[in-house]
Amino acid sequence: MAAITDLSTPPRGFPVAEFETRTANAQRAMAERSIDVMLLTTEPEVRYFTGFKTLFWLSPTRPWFVVVPAAGKPVAIIPSIGDSLMSSTWIDDVRVWSSPNPDDDGVSLLVEALRELGGANATIGTPMGPETHIRMPAADFENVRSQLGDANWVDTTDIVSGLRMVKSENEIAKVAHVCRIVSDAFDGLPNLISIGDTEQQAFAKFRIDILQRGADDVPYLVGSTGPGGFDDIIKSPTDRVIGDGDLLLFDTGSVYDGYFSDFDRNFAFGSADDAAKRAYEVVWRSTEAGLAAVKPGATTSDLWRAMMRVIDEEGSPSGKASEAATPKNSVGRMGHGLGMQVTEWPSHTASDDTVLQEGMVLTLEPGYSWAPGKMMVHEENLVVRADGAELLSRRAAPELPVLA
Amino acid sequence: MAAITDLSTPPRGFPVAEFETRTANAQRAMAERSIDVMLLTTEPEVRYFTGFKTLFWLSPTRPWFVVVPAAGKPVAIIPSIGDSLMSSTWIDDVRVWSSPNPDDDGVSLLVEALRELGGANATIGTPMGPETHIRMPAADFENVRSQLGDANWVDTTDIVSGLRMVKSENEIAKVAHVCRIVSDAFDGLPNLISIGDTEQQAFAKFRIDILQRGADDVPYLVGSTGPGGFDDIIKSPTDRVIGDGDLLLFDTGSVYDGYFSDFDRNFAFGSADDAAKRAYEVVWRSTEAGLAAVKPGATTSDLWRAMMRVIDEEGSPSGKASEAATPKNSVGRMGHGLGMQVTEWPSHTASDDTVLQEGMVLTLEPGYSWAPGKMMVHEENLVVRADGAELLSRRAAPELPVLA
Numbered sequence: 001m002a003a004i005t006d007l008s009t010p011p012r013g014f015p016v017a018e019f020e021t022r023t024a025n026a027q028r029a030m031a032e033r034s035i036d037v038m039l040l041t042t043e044p045e046v047r048y049f050t051g052f053k054t055l056f057w058l059s060p061t062r063p064w065f066v067v068v069p070a071a072g073k074p075v076a077i078i079p080s081i082g083d084s085l086m087s088s089t090w091i092d093d094v095r096v097w098s099s100p101n102p103d104d105d106g107v108s109l110l111v112e113a114l115r116e117l118g119g120a121n122a123t124i125g126t127p128m129g130p131e132t133h134i135r136m137p138a139a140d141f142e143n144v145r146s147q148l149g150d151a152n153w154v155d156t157t158d159i160v161s162g163l164r165m166v167k168s169e170n171e172i173a174k175v176a177h178v179c180r181i182v183s184d185a186f187d188g189l190p191n192l193i194s195i196g197d198t199e200q201q202a203f204a205k206f207r208i209d210i211l212q213r214g215a216d217d218v219p220y221l222v223g224s225t226g227p228g229g230f231d232d233i234i235k236s237p238t239d240r241v242i243g244d245g246d247l248l249l250f251d252t253g254s255v256y257d258g259y260f261s262d263f264d265r266n267f268a269f270g271s272a273d274d275a276a277k278r279a280y281e282v283v284w285r286s287t288e289a290g291l292a293a294v295k296p297g298a299t300t301s302d303l304w305r306a307m308m309r310v311i312d313e314e315g316s317p318s319g320k321a322s323e324a325a326t327p328k329n330s331v332g333r334m335g336h337g338l339g340m341q342v343t344e345w346p347s348h349t350a351s352d353d354t355v356l357q358e359g360m361v362l363t364l365e366p367g368y369s370w371a372p373g374k375m376m377v378h379e380e381n382l383v384v385r386a387d388g389a390e391l392l393s394r395r396a397a398p399e400l401p402v403l404a
Numbered sequence: 405m406a407a408i409t410d411l412s413t414p415p416r417g418f419p420v421a422e423f424e425t426r427t428a429n430a431q432r433a434m435a436e437r438s439i440d441v442m443l444l445t446t447e448p449e450v451r452y453f454t455g456f457k458t459l460f461w462l463s464p465t466r467p468w469f470v471v472v473p474a475a476g477k478p479v480a481i482i483p484s485i486g487d488s489l490m491s492s493t494w495i496d497d498v499r500v501w502s503s504p505n506p507d508d509d510g511v512s513l514l515v516e517a518l519r520e521l522g523g524a525n526a527t528i529g530t531p532m533g534p535e536t537h538i539r540m541p542a543a544d545f546e547n548v549r550s551q552l553g554d555a556n557w558v559d560t561t562d563i564v565s566g567l568r569m570v571k572s573e574n575e576i577a578k579v580a581h582v583c584r585i586v587s588d589a590f591d592g593l594p595n596l597i598s599i600g601d602t603e604q605q606a607f608a609k610f611r612i613d614i615l616q617r618g619a620d621d622v623p624y625l626v627g628s629t630g631p632g633g634f635d636d637i638i639k640s641p642t643d644r645v646i647g648d649g650d651l652l653l654f655d656t657g658s659v660y661d662g663y664f665s666d667f668d669r670n671f672a673f674g675s676a677d678d679a680a681k682r683a684y685e686v687v688w689r690s691t692e693a694g695l696a697a698v699k700p701g702a703t704t705s706d707l708w709r710a711m712m713r714v715i716d717e718e719g720s721p722s723g724k725a726s727e728a729a730t731p732k733n734s735v736g737r738m739g740h741g742l743g744m745q746v747t748e749w750p751s752h753t754a755s756d757d758t759v760l761q762e763g764m765v766l767t768l769e770p771g772y773s774w775a776p777g778k779m780m781v782h783e784e785n786l787v788v789r790a791d792g793a794e795l796l797s798r799r800a801a802p803e804l805p806v807l808a
Contacts, residue, residue, distance in 0.1 A: 012643070056638040058624050058657065059747040060535045061740065081735050084636040098736045100751045102534045128542035130506045131464045138532035138545075139559055155543055208615050211608060219623065220462050232488040234460040239416070253462065331485050332502045336465065343463040347504045 009214070010173035012257045014051060016090045018168060022049060026068055029159045035125040037118040038068040038156050039110075041135040044340040045127070045160055049074045051089040053258050056082070062099040063136040065110050069117040077109050107140050111147045122151045129157030131345055161345040165337055166359045172383050174259035175339060175361050176392045179381050181213045182254050183394035186265045190403045195244055195269050199225055199237035202248070210254050220253030220262070220342045228273060229374030233331070233367075244270035251379065253342030260342045262363055263379040263393045268402045279370035280400035283378040286310040286366035287396070290335070290348075294362070294382060294389035300335075300352040307334050307348070307366040314368075331377065335365040338381060360384040361392070413618070414577035416661045418455060420494045422572060426453060430472055433563040434529060441522040442472040442560050443514075443530040445539040448744040449564055453478045455493040457662050460486070466503040467540035469514050473521040481513050511544050515551045526555045533561030535749055565749040569741055570763045576787050578663035579743065579765050580796045583785050585617045586658050587798035590669045594807045599648055599673050603629055603641035606652070614658050624657030624666070624746045632677060633778030637735070637771075648674035655783065657746035664746045666767055667783040667797045672806045683774035684804035687782040690714040690770035691800075694739070694752075698766070698786060698793035704739075704756040711738050711752070711770040718772075735781065739769040742785055764788040765796070 026049070030038060040046055043057040046066045057064075065077040076086050079099035086094045095109055118124055126134070134141050145153065167175070185206065192209055193202045202225075207218045224230035225240060225248045233249060242248065251264035266280060286307045293306035333352075337344035338361045346354035348364070356362075362384065367377040381392040430453070434442060444450055447461040450470045461468075469481040480490050483503035490498045499513055522528055530538070538545050549557065571579070589610065596613055597606045606629075611622045628634035629644060629652045637653060646652065655668035670684060690711045697710035737756075741748035742765045750758035752768070760766075766788065771781040785796040 053640055054638045055624050055626055055640065058745075060537075060745055061747050061751070062736075079736060081638060085639050088636075100534065100736055100753065105534065126542070128546075130504065130509065130541060132541055133464075133537060133539050134542050135537050137534060137536050137561075138530070138538050141542075142532075157541075204615060204620075207621070208612055211612050211615070216608075217611075217622075220459050222459055232492075234458045234485060235489050236457055236459065332466075332483060332504055341462075341464055343465050347465070349504065 010170070010177050010257070014170055018170060019049065019051060019090050022163060023068065023074060025163055026159060027070060029162065030068070030070060030125060030156075033125075033154070034123055035154060035156065036070055036122040037114055038125040038159070039114065040066045040068065040126070040160075042127075042133065044164070047258065047340065048164060050076060050086065050091050052076070052082070052086050054082070054085060063106055063140070065106060065136075067113050067117055075113055075117065077106060077113050079106070105137070105140060107143050107147075111144055114144075114148060114151070118151065120150065122148070123154060124148070124151050125154050125156035125159065127157040127160050128155040131161070132157055164339065165345055165354075166357050167339055167361050167383070168359070171259060171339060172359070172361060174257050175261065175381065175383075178215055178254050178256035178259060178261040179263070179392040180394075181215050181256070182210060182252060182261045182263065184213055185210045186250075187394070189250075189265070189267065190401070193242070193248075194403070195242055197242050199240050199242070202242060203237040206250060206252075210252065215254040215256060217255045218252060219255060220260075221250065223248065223250040223264075228276060229371065229376070231369070231373045231375045233375060233377055242269055245272070246270075247272070247276060249377065251377070259339055261381060261393065262338050262342050263381050264377060265396060266376065266378070266400060268400055270402070270404070272400055272402050275371060276376075277400050279368055279374070279376040281398070282311060282314045282370070283366050283368045283376045284396060284398050286368070287364050287378050287380055290364040290366065291380070291382065291389045291391070294356065294384055296356055296358050296384060296386060298356050300346045300348045300354045300356070301350055303364065304334050304348045304350055304352070307364065311366065311368050331365070331367045333365070334367065335363040335379070337361065338363050356384050358384055358386055414574070414581050414661070418574055422574060423453065423455060423494050426567060427472065427478060429567055430563060431474060433566065434472070434474060434560075437529075437558070438527055439529040439558060439560065440474055440526040441518055441528055442563070443518065443528060444470045444472065444564075445530070446537065448568070449531070451662065451744065452568060454480060454490065454495050456480070456486070456490050458486070458489060467510055467544070469510060469517075471517050471521055479517055479521065481510060481517050483510070509541070509544060511547050511551075515548055518548075518552060518555070522555070524554065526552070527558060528552070528555050529558050529560030529563065531561040531564050532559040535565070536561055568743065569749055569758075570761050571743055571765050571787070572763070575663060575743060576763070576765060578661050579665065579785065579787075582619055582658050582660035582663060582665040583667070583796040584798075585619050585660070586614060586656060586665045586667065588617055589614045590654075591798070593654075593669070593671065594805070597646070597652075598807070599646055601646050603644050603646070606646060607641040610654060610656075614656065619658040619660060621659045622656060623659060624664075625654065627652065627654040627668075632680060633775065633780070635773070635777045635779045637779060637781055646673055649676070650674075651676070651680060653781065655781070663743055665785060665797065666742050666746050667785050668781060669800060670780065670782070670804065672804055674806070674808070676804055676806050679775060680780075681804045683772055683778070683780040685802070686715060686718045686774070687770050687772045687780045688800060688802050690772070691768050691782050691784055694768040694770065695784070695786065695793045695795070698760065698788055700760055700762050700788060700790060702760050704750045704752045704758045704760070705754055707768065708738050708752040708754055708756070711768065715770065715772050735769070735771045737769070738771065739767040739783070741765065742767050760788050762788055762790055
């Protein structure tokens with residue numbers, strides 16, 4: 001298992017050739033299924049094919065469309081407020097309207113573009129499957145479908161996920177960079193947070209520290225503290241004061257140039273009981289087993305089984321191991337893809353069965369309900385290489401760190 | 405025009421009575437239209453009716469559902485990873501499944517709940533109009549509709565927007581608090597950012613400063629620098645170095661306890677030409693006219709006309725005023741609602757015509773294309789009171805601040 005050694009800051013953006021490759025790969029997959037055009041409405045998909053990168057997506061007001069034709073560059077159909085930015089990308093054909101316009105918020109322009117680029121009786125693909133949604137008003141989408149009554153709509157989740165799951169070296173470098181920043185921040189946490197801090201204060205200090213170390217943003221930061229443990233791993237911080245004997249979990253998705261890290265760390269304050277220490281070691285070994293199972297040709301379900309075996313063997317002080325150890329546990333999976341979003345396809349579950357390929361960036365995230373109301377989750381980030389896992393996060397300590 | 409004088413930090417969360425009121429108001433509106441149940445799938449709507457607050461929504465993997473019945477508390481149908489957190493809210497009926505499960509990602513549970521709560525031949529409302537989308541895979545939504553073949557689906561955008569547009573004093577206090585933090589940060593900007601900083605550095609410093617002043621997060625920060633001006637107001641920062649004669653725009657949506665500020669400020673570095681100074685004053689006066697027009701019973705279109713009149717009277721050095729001064733300008737509106745999202749209904753346009761009510765929290769955001777490739781946008785935040793606008797942001801300086 002190698003570790004990333006190039007510590008330089010990777011350049012921002014991508015060479016145009018990368019967008020050309022993404023588009024050509026999509027068009028090859030579309031041709032195989034006789035799809036004439038593909039409609040994309042969500043931030044990561046629009047960014048993936050155009051390079052259009054803005055926080056403006058946070059505003060729900062305006063829809064944005066990109067149409068990938070059978071050949072040639074994608075076409076952007078967007079609100080005029082994005083004209084200048086989209087025109088600065090590799091896209092040539094930028095069609096704009098003044099939005100918001102409830103009477104016709106891009107519907108006419110979109111219908112016209114799909115007709116022009118797809119032809120009569122077009123087969124139109126758009127992602128309609130797991131982890132996707134249509135980011136436009138449902139009434140407008142129905143209107144588009146109604147106006148294109150002769151079109152055949154098909155689900156292209158597999159095309160988009162198939163492309164996005166396998167990262168280029170440029171993409172991997174961005175994830176590696178933000179993973180290094182966050183690894184440094186976790187290494188510095190013992191000097192940053194202490195007994196007596198509220199959860200709010202601890203979260204704020206950690207977020208600011210990650211930014212000071214060079215991350216662009218920390219969009220995702222959840223965690224918990226609790227005496228001897230906790231079972232809520234997605235909550236926002238409260239005014240609760242961290243005390244002696246508390247466990248603390250921080251799980252952050254931080255960003256560099258539009259690419260995420262996503263890993264967590266667990267700490268104890270003052271002291272930890274043997275059961276917590278033991279639970280930590282079980283989940284650490286479960287992660288080791290997952291890392292050892294990573295290789296091209298293995299499946300996400302192989303990873304799931306390798307991690308689960310360690311937890312199953314351990315059992316649980318509360319006798320709840322088998323509950324935690326099945327897909328029915330409260331997390332639902334033991335890791336996932338990572339890149340433009342904090343979680344992406346695929347999912348490590350008993351039945352996912354996605355075949356690992358070189359260049360996939362994944363998390364391993366085993367969880368263990370080691371006592372009633374107490375859950376331990378570890379997480380690491382890696383890229384699949386020819387000879388196995390290359391860690392992008394700096395490996396967690398094998399024993400529960402106990403802070404003064 | 406009063407200014408917020410209570411500088412204390414408002415408490416987090418809401419009393420249960422507030423969720424009861426929101427739900428009762430929704431149910432009254434549903435009854436008027438004979439709607440049996442309302443389905444909600446997006447973060448702000450789920451949070452508005454339940455208090456469920458987590459950054460976990462950033463993960464696109466899992467759908468989340470809340471169903472508002474004709475009477476009684478809302479019902480949550482969610483992935484088991486959210487069980488602990490949702491069970492800590494005022495909601496009693498929390499139904500969970502292990503997600504992700506591509507074979508049935510909550511579809512069966514949701515169909516069952518809609519049948520049980522809506523009855524046979526139910527009229528089911530869900531937001532399908534402007535500024536909304538259905539946050540679940542389109543194929544799953546079609547599956548739900550197909551399984552409930554006898555149901556009548558109607559758009560309830562007006563019910564949700566009607567409720568959310570008028571804020572409670574608890575909500576207003578949260579927006580006011582984050583507006584005060586950001587106002588302080590803008591006041592301190594001259595000591596923070598200087599010629600020689602890159603855009604990246606300037607953005608990072610400002611983001612960290614806002615966090616250090618007590619904001620929970622700075623999810624939205626866009627802006628531009630340019631010699632004498634710029635025309636892209638939504639872009640991410642670059643490695644461009646700020647130089648003498650540059651204009652700088654920062655526009656931030658910062659957050660306290662799930663509620664946003666959204667206003668911007670413009671600065672010049674070293675020097676500014678007369679045209680830029682003049683443009684600044686025009687947009688400042690346009691904002692004044694908007695503020696003076698705010699009162700219960702006036703409409704968003706009244707605000708738009710008041711702000712536009714100042715810009716129309718001025719004309720433009722480039723002769724492009726009339727282009728900038730119509731709904732066809734590149735922004736598309738001159739302000740909007742503000743609260744749980746950085747932008748919300750309504751929009752100040754020539755034809756929006758939403759009637760202002762006490763308790764609405766709004767931005768005023770006139771934009772002026774004062775020369776080719778040069779746009780000036782000002783923004784302030786306010787709450788509509790019986791006697792007019794109460795500013796939540798600290799009013800921008802009447803003349804373009806020129807920093808050393």
